[in-house]
Amino acid sequence: MRKRVKVIDVTAASKHSYTVNLSILFSELPLLERPAAAAAAGFTAAELWWPFGLDATPSQAEQDELRKAFTDAGVQLTGLNFLDDISTGVAKGTLSVPADSERFRANIPVAAGLADSLGTKALNALYGNRIEGVDPAEQDELALENLVLAAKAAHEIGAILLIEALNKPEAPAYPLVSAAAAVEVVDKVNEATGLGNAKFLCDFYHLARNGEDLVAVIDNYADRFGHVQIADNPGRNEPGTGEIDYEDLLARLTAAGYTGRIGLEYRPSTGVSADSFEWLPREHRAAK
Template identity: 85%
Template sequence: MTAASKHTRLNGRFTVNLSILFSELPLLERPAAAAAAGFTAAELWWPFGENPTPSQAELDELRKAFTDAGVQLTGLNFLDDLTKGARGTVSVPAEKDRFRENIAVTAGLAESLGTKALNALYGNRVDGVDPAEQDALALENLVLAAKAAHEIGAVLLIEALNKPESPDYPLVTAAAAVEVVDKVNAATGLGNAKFLCDLYHLAMNGEDLAAVIDTHADKFGHVQIADNPGRNEPGTGGLDFEDLFTRLTAAGYQGRIGLEYRPAKGVSADSFEWLPREHRAAN
C-alpha cells in the first residue's frame, strides 16, 4: 500500500510515536533510530513511567537524545501511568496531586523542545467514586493543563480510546471527547483544547470514520493512525487510508499524523514500506 504517495499534500506531516515504535530499543536510542529511518518528527507518551517529576538529569538526557538526532518532539503526554493500565490520571482523585505536580514539568520539557501538542488522557472510572465527581475533577485539571499549554503556545489534546481495550475509560466516542473539549474551552476562554482523533481507537469502537472526519475535523488538534484489526502499520488490516487521508485533506485538516502502531513483524524499521522515504521528513 502506498496511500501516502498518492497524496503529496501529506508530505512532511508524519510524526512517529516513539513510545510504541522502536520500543525494541532503549528510549534514549529511539530518536536516532527514527532519524535513520528518515523521520524528523516524533511524539511520546509520558516517558518517565510512574514518576511525575523526573530529575533534571533525566530530562536533560531526553532533550539531548532528540536534539542530537535532529528530531523534533511534536507531541507529549502528561502523566499517564500507562504501564499500570490506568489510561491517564486526569479524572482520578488519588492522582490529583501527582497530575498537578506533573503539569509544570511536562510544559517545561515541551517548551524546551518546541513541542506544541500536549495530550491529557482522561483516566479510568474508579470503583466507589461518583462519575460526576471524577468529571468535575477532570475539568479542573484540564483547565490547569490548558492554561499551562497556552503559556507555551501549545494545544491541549483530549483523546477517545476504544472500549474493548480500555473498558473503564469513559471517553470511547468522538462525540464524548469533543464534549469535554468544548467544556474546557468554555471554562478557559482560550480555545486551545482540541480533539485527538485516533482513527484506530474509533474504528475499534465501530464508529463511522468518514462521518467523524466530516463532523468534527474543525476540532481536531492531532490525528493518529494504526490499521484495524491488529494495531499494526497501514496495509495490514482493513482501513482504507487512501480514502481517510483524502477526507482529512478535503475537510481542511492541516496538522500532523502520528504513527502510533505496532510493527507487524516486530521490527520497527521494517514497518514503513507503506510510506515512501521522501514523505517521512517533517516540514
Template identity: 65%
Template sequence: MGFADHRYTVNLSILFTELPLLDRPAAAAAAGFGAVELWWPWVDSPVPQWPELDALRRAVEDAGVRLTGLNLYAGQLPGPDRGALSVPGEESERFRANVEVAADFAGSLGCRALNALYGNRVAGADPAEQDALALTNLALAARAAHRIGAVLLIEALNRPESPRYPLVSARSAVEVADRVNEVTGLGNARFLMDLYHLAMNGADLPSVIDRYAARTGHVQIADVPGRGAPGTGALPLADLLARLCKAGYDGRIGLEYKPGDGPSAEAFGWLPAAARGAVG
C-alpha cells in the first residue's frame, strides 16, 4: 500500500497561504484536490459578519471542493495561542460565541468535523478550573457538532512548539474526548491523530495507531523534522498510513505541512495527481 491508496484533504491555513483566503480553494482544486480543511480563518473575530462567511462559502462551492474540517475559534493561530476554550475570561467567551456560528457555516458546506483546540495553561490559573471550563465548553461544542451531524475533534500538540498546551499525548487527548462523551451522551467526540505532533513528542507511532485508530476521527500528517511534505524528513509516513488502514481507519488524511520555499502547488510531487481528487 502506498500514498495513492488513501483519501486526502488539504489544509488551506498552512498550504496556499501565499494566496488570499478566497483564492485558496480554487488553487487546491487546480492542484487536483477535491477536499480542503481550515483553521478558523478570522483570528480576530469569532463572529464575523455574514458577508465574510458567505464569500468563503461561495469560494469553496465555486471551486468544486468539499470542506471536510474546520477549527473552532482558537485565538491567534498561527501565533502564540493554542485554543481558547480552557482560557478563563474573554477568550473562553469568544469561543462560546463562535460555536454556533462555526457550526452553521460548516453545516452549510456539508462539513462533518469540527476541531476544538484545548488552549494553553494560563499563569495564575488553577489547572483544575481550566479543565472544568474546558469540559463545559467542549460539551457545548459537541452538541453543536451533533446538530450538523459532525464529530468534535480533540487534538494533542507537541511540547517543543506548544510548551503550555496540556494535551501532548494520544492518551491525554482521548481521555478528554471520553469525558466529553460521558457528559453529553452523544459519543461524537473523537481523537485527532496528528502524526507530526506525536512524533515531535517522541511517541511510538505504531503503538499509538494500534491502540487508538478506532477512537480516531481524523488524521493529519507532516514529516519530521521541519514539518514539511512527506519525504522531506525521516518519518515512514507511507508505512504509518498503511498501518492506520490495517487498524481500521478509513477517513481522510489531512495535509497540514509547510510547502517549503516554492509555491504550494509545487509541494505535492510525492502524491500522484490521480490520487488527489477523491471527493467521497
C-alpha cells in the first residue's frame, strides 16, 4: 500500500540543489537506462554506489558504457562510491577488511579515473564491517592507511573524500554508527594527509535510525559536511512519508551555511521511482 505523503513547504527545499541516487532510485530499470529516466523526471545530477558489483577493476568497455549513459542523458554524475561490496547485501565497504584491502587499493585509481572523466567531485569510501577474529585496532589502522590513499587520489582530481555513518539496525557490524564517530575519522584522515579534503557524509536517515538528535548534528558538524543524503524514517522512503521534519532540517542547513547538494537516497513508497517526487516540484529538481 502506498504511504500517504505529507505536503512539504518547498520554500526551504527550493534553496538547495538535488542529486538523485541511481543505485536505489530507478532500480526497477537496468542501470544504463537510469540516467535517462532521471532526466525525464527533471533531474540533471545523479550519484551512484559502486556500480560494478564485486568487480574492483571493470573493463574499459564497461566504464565507457556507463559514461555514455550519463553523457547521452545530459546528467552530471556528482558522487561515486569506491568499491563497497554492497551488492552482497552484507558487506558495507572493504577498506578496513584485511582480506579485501588489496581489492580496495586496486579500485582507487579506477574509481578516481572514472570520476575524473565525468567531472565527479565527491568520492565516498564506506569503512567496512568489523571482522570476527581481527583486532578492531588493526582494522582501524588499515582503514586510515587506505583512507589516506583514497584522499590523495581524490585530491589529484579536485574531489573530496566522503566518510559516512550508517545505522546499527541495518549494519550491526559497521563501526561508524554516529556522526561523532564518522567525524573523528574525517579529522584523522585530514591530520594524516594535510589536504583537508576528507568530509562527513551526513545521511539523515541513518542518523535518525540511530536515534541521533538531527538538529544537534547540524549545529555541531555542519562545517564538516561534504554531502547530505535524505530519506524519511521509518521505511527509508521519500520525505513526507515518515517522522523526520525535513522542512525544518533543510532550513537549518541553509542557515548553517551548507551550500552542497542534497542526495535523494530513498526507496520510493510508490514502487515506481518516477511517482515518488511529488514532495519536490519539478522546477526545483534540476541542479542550480
